[in-house]
Amino acid sequence: MADQIKIALIGECMIELNEISPGVINQTFGGDTLNTAIYCARLGRELPLTIDYVTALGVDTFSDRMVRFWEQEGVGSSLVLREPRETPGLYYIELDPSGERIFHYWRSTAAAKKCFEFPGSGRILDSLAAYDGIYLSGISLAILNPLSRERLIDRLTQLAGRGTTIYFDCNYRPHLWQSPDEAIAAYRRLYPVSRIVFLTTEEAEILLGGARGEQVHRRLKEAGSGESVLKDGGKPCSIFDGTRFITVAAETVEKVVDTTAAGDSFSAAYLVARTFGCSPGDAAALAHRTAACVVQHKGAIAPLEAMTVTGTDIVDCSRPEPLKWVDP
Secondary structure (H helix, E strand, C coil): CCCCEEEEEECCCEEEEEEEECCEEEEEEECHHHHHHHHHHHHHHHCCEEEEEEEEECCCHHHHHHHHHHHCCCEEEEEEEECCCCECCEEEEEECCCCCEEEEEECCCEHHHHCCCCCCHHHHHHHHHHCCEEEEEHHHHHCCCHHHHHHHHHHHHHHHHCCCEEEEECCCCHHHCCCHHHHHHHHHHHHHHCCEEEEEHHHHHHHCCCCCCHHHHHHHHHHCCCEEEEECCCCCEEEECCCCEEEECCCCCCCCCCCCCHHHHHHHHHHHHHHCCCCHHHHHHHHHHHHHHHCCCCCCCCCHHHCCCCHHHHHHHCCCCCCCCCCC
16 A cells, blocks of 8 residues: 555635525535545545645634534644634525525635735645645635735645645636636636646636637646546536546436535545546546535535445555656
8 A cells, every 4th residue: 555645625614504494504614625625534534645624713612613523524634723813704505496505605804814824824834845735726716815825826836846736626706706817817827736627617618718628628738737627517527637538427316405515525536536546537437426425415515424435446446556647
């Protein structure tokens, strides 16, 4: 078995209020990259994999409970800044009859916005050098204040140049940016340092000038990314691994209960599978299976006992050694 591999995921964990039925809510915690971190940690239970989360929180009761929540899932908190007088953000999820989500956010004063501006932020950025891989999303970038965003992008550029694998999920949310052009400019700085870029067909139309299908992958290759994964909901995803294009059919789901974290869990399964040597096709098949399981349960985090993909499945499809990236 390979040496321990360490992956850090950067972003914001929030207090989640999830509507179970009209007037009835369940309080938990979530956030796109935190969801991905939890699913990575679950898949890593049978693998030599360490998952840590990077964010900033307060020292309040909700922040304490939040950290305990993800630590119980196997996600480490050594890279979390805890700042007095700071608090986490909050969001509320409504569901329409088809299971689609309607989000309401309260995050303007969240500690995560200033994650790389606190006195201890330099230590966190320096510590990322000890990780084999770093995952972030467009939301991770969007919620940051401009100074924090600039410091993070600069550090990721340095680390990529030293061989750290960067995974970037576009996760474009228009309301978090001043304009599409602001997001596009930030994303263009991430593509060249990213070994794997995830995005959806809807995001590609906005971020890549209306590109579709193989054209999306070509533009990302031209922008410098090593591998791209184009997700399309319940339809097949397409992948360019640096040398070839492939498509992989999605799993059929009879009843979608809640699409929260479908994309986050897909990305988790794909990046862990690829890290441990699965082919792009096998990785995508496992990712589709994971997402299909997640959308059949309410909330971002499906019950552990319901998960249909484990690290054993990754071991079964992987090569003996973790993936060694070679630029095409």
